[in-house]
Amino acid sequence: MSIHTISIDxxxxxxxxxxxxxxxxxxxGIYIPHLCHNPEFTPxxxxxxxxxxxxxxxxxxxxxxxxxxxxxxxxxxxxxELRRTITQMLFVEGNHFCPSxxxxxxxxxxxxxxxxxxxxxxxxxxxPSREVDASHPDILLDRDRCIYCELCVRASRExxxxxxxxxxxxxxxxxxxxxxxxxxxxxxxxxASDKAADVCPxxxxxxxxxxFEAPIGARIYDRQTLAEASLAREMRPEGAxxx
Amino acid sequence: MSNKIKVATTSLAxxxxxxxxxxxxxxxxxxxxxxxxxxxxxxxxxKHCSDKVDxxxxxxxxxxxxxxxxxxxxxxHCKILVAVGACAINGGIPAMRNHIPLEECLExxxxxxxxxxxxxxxxxxxxxxxxxxxxxIHEVVKVDYVLPGCPPSADVFWKFLTDLAxxxxxxxxxxxxxxx
Ligand code: SF4
Ligand code: SF4
Ligand code: FES
Numbered sequence: 001m002s003i004h005t006i007s008i009d010x011x012x013x014x015x016x017x018x019x020x021x022x023x024x025x026x027x028x029g030i031y032i033p034h035l036c037h038n039p040e041f042t043p044x045x046x047x048x049x050x051x052x053x054x055x056x057x058x059x060x061x062x063x064x065x066x067x068x069x070x071x072x073x074x075x076x077x078x079x080x081e082l083r084r085t086i087t088q089m090l091f092v093e094g095n096h097f098c099p100s101x102x103x104x105x106x107x108x109x110x111x112x113x114x115x116x117x118x119x120x121x122x123x124x125x126x127x128p129s130r131e132v133d134a135s136h137p138d139i140l141l142d143r144d145r146c147i148y149c150e151l152c153v154r155a156s157r158e159x160x161x162x163x164x165x166x167x168x169x170x171x172x173x174x175x176x177x178x179x180x181x182x183x184x185x186x187x188x189x190x191x192a193s194d195k196a197a198d199v200c201p202x203x204x205x206x207x208x209x210x211x212f213e214a215p216i217g218a219r220i221y222d223r224q225t226l227a228e229a230s231l232a233r234e235m236r237p238e239g240a241x242x243x
Numbered sequence: 244m245s246n247k248i249k250v251a252t253t254s255l256a257x258x259x260x261x262x263x264x265x266x267x268x269x270x271x272x273x274x275x276x277x278x279x280x281x282x283x284x285x286x287x288x289x290k291h292c293s294d295k296v297d298x299x300x301x302x303x304x305x306x307x308x309x310x311x312x313x314x315x316x317x318x319x320h321c322k323i324l325v326a327v328g329a330c331a332i333n334g335g336i337p338a339m340r341n342h343i344p345l346e347e348c349l350e351x352x353x354x355x356x357x358x359x360x361x362x363x364x365x366x367x368x369x370x371x372x373x374x375x376x377x378x379x380i381h382e383v384v385k386v387d388y389v390l391p392g393c394p395p396s397a398d399v400f401w402k403f404l405t406d407l408a409x410x411x412x413x414x415x416x417x418x419x420x421x422x423x
Contacts, residue, residue: 091333096422097329097335098423099335104422105423110423113420117420119332119389119391120332120381120389127334127338129342
């Protein structure tokens, strides 16, 4: 069997048939910032945070197939700048009041901001009005913090076999909808033990009565950088539980 | 005339937590006093900036007309304006009212809230007019630097001010960047 390789920031990285740039990089221990990607689910390519340069062209690493003769740039000042801008846009398009959020310290959006040395949102804030759904006895849905990564949508469909969530609307009218006659979470078949209740990278879907369990200083990204934590979770071949 | 850098601080719609955190630099404030002097600030109780201030640290966002006025005046007098803390940067906790119509906020606080006596919405002409929404300060004036955190830690203030005082471009290392 011939060994296929690509180059990422000058490092030779082997890949297998079916690999994306992201999966080859992860296996080699190279962190490419990402939010909507989770190796357990079908790639979605929506957040654009994993943008890399492949042979001079911008591509999303989580969806782009690895192939012979690819020269990939990942860790460059230009891409960091671009990713920082994307992250700033994600912050100002939602309502992210980290000091009052129980996901704070365990949130991937926040941690990616730290990784990119993002200090502020730069753009004018949208302050959109979004519905909170607290109807379910065990699960809270706070749409203020949703970044439309569709991880809950994919987890519900692919892991739980339930189709509880979907994204509806376009542009600023984009919103997360719940598949039940009333549109409320309490009338859906979502259960706290479902993958979809546990997969949200931000504080939009939270299992109730578990907030603030780890004190400041002991939360996931207080102890580890996002790069370290992501690689530790995702380098394991069979995936792993999410935070 | 002293060669010390002039530092001014003030608070808009904030809780003064950022100022308290600044004071957590503890005895390092004596080292700071060697190179810096305080102009307008709650510490000096000076109410308006002197003509030229080198560094202005401003905490809190904009929730009323007086905040906007104070911010503009502060900006005019400060060579370098620094947005300190979540409220100045994105509205912070006060901006959580932005989803709710102002009228409802006032009614909840002054008419229907638990334990309210003599319900009445304050309307004294001396009271500054509330803005419909709370805004971060960069939407109104140019901001030169930001110190994230709720509040930024004492080490953030220390790193930033010592960088500036020694002529270095201020930068915050990874461990000091927090949004909460
Ligand atoms: S979801 Fe993350 S970024 Fe948003 S408020 Fe919560 S901690 Fe902050
Ligand atoms: S609720 Fe969470 S998992 Fe679902 S789309 Fe929004 S951010 Fe992603
Ligand atoms: S992680 Fe690739 S587009 Fe979101």
